[in-house]
């Protein structure tokens with residue numbers, strides 16, 4: 001299941017953690033019920049988003065991070081803060097041995113958008129994957145299909161892969177998520 005980290009919802013999250021085989025972190029708000037990741041357009045808020053990912057990993061809540069760059073959905077210019085946040089997420093991934101997802105969902109399904117700094121997909125974002133590739137972070141490719149019929153069409157997958165073209169990404173081809181979760185759950189308090 002995809003969960004989000006909110007410290008004030010810890011009791012519910014703990015129940016999910018204990019009862020389910022694995023949890024994917026898909027953070028869609030910075031705070032519980034406020035600051036949607038689809039509205040962020042400044043470096044400080046982007047850093048607050050990364051703080052949430054970091055805390056979730058520190059507390060052993062999750063087993064991989066879904067769409068780590070979803071918070072760039074409305075980010076108008078890929079500035080220095082974007083690179084800083086990418087580097088921070090890469091460090092989090094290495095510290096906690098946490099796979100990061102190349103997401104082939106909504107960010108590419110709807111096509112490219114014209115941002116002030118050029119034509120690109122809202123996410124995945126090449127700047128992020130440049131940092132992930134440089135630090136050899138483990139990457140999982142996720143289709144994020146909300147409709148099983150999408151499994152039959154690889155357009156979105158090809159678009160996501162085009163974002164990381166020629167980067168030397170450490171893509172995991174075989175990853176036992178349940179086993180990874182079993183180990184992490186032992187550390188879970």
Ligand SMILES: [Zn+2]
Nearest residue numbers: 002026066067
């Ligand atoms: Zn999601």
